[in-house]
Amino acid sequence: MLVNLIRLKINNIQEGVRDMNMRKSALLYLISFFIITLVSYTGCPSVFCQEGEEINAKSLYIYHCTTCHGEDGKGTKRGHELKAPNFADPKWQATKKDEEILNTITSGKNKMPKWSEKLKPEEIQALAKYVRKLAPKKR
Known part of the structure; x- marks a missing residue:
């Protein structure tokens, strides 16, 4: 019971x-x-571009690109293994046209993925301009 x-x-x-x-x-x-x-x-809202504001290219670059290219553009260990270019190299900067940089970001190249499916065209343009800013300053 x-x-x-x-x-x-x-x-x-x-x-x-x-x-x-x-x-x-x-x-x-x-x-x-x-x-x-x-x-x-x-x-x-996007953390990279809120309506009415400019695109924060540096934030885009840090979020999407630094794994391989490094924050300074010189490349990381992984980037070197994948043969990612050194954006801080004056020779590289001198031999690349803006259109080439845009096309590479948009469509990818070798092991680099294409970003056209994840980024807006204006974000890709901002990234290409930012890559140019990684060139060493001329004295």
Whole structure:
């Protein structure tokens, strides 16, 4: 009899826990739905270019390019293994036309991925201009 009473109590507790978990799940679902709806309605602002502002080419470069090209443009260990160019090399800068840099960023080259599917054309142009800024300063 005592065992049956304990089992009944345990079953009641388990049902209560299940109900509580269902309520938590429903609440989490509603909150997620609300956030997704809000973001899709208002639009999620880009950290690189908010409406009405200039594109932050340096942030774009740091986020997308430094893994291989390094923050200074000279390349990282991985970049050297992939034969990424040294943007700080005056000879490289002198031999590359702006259009070549744009095309490489847009379409990719060798092991470099194409960025046209992830970046807007104006972001690609900003990156190309930023690559030019990595050239050593003339004295």
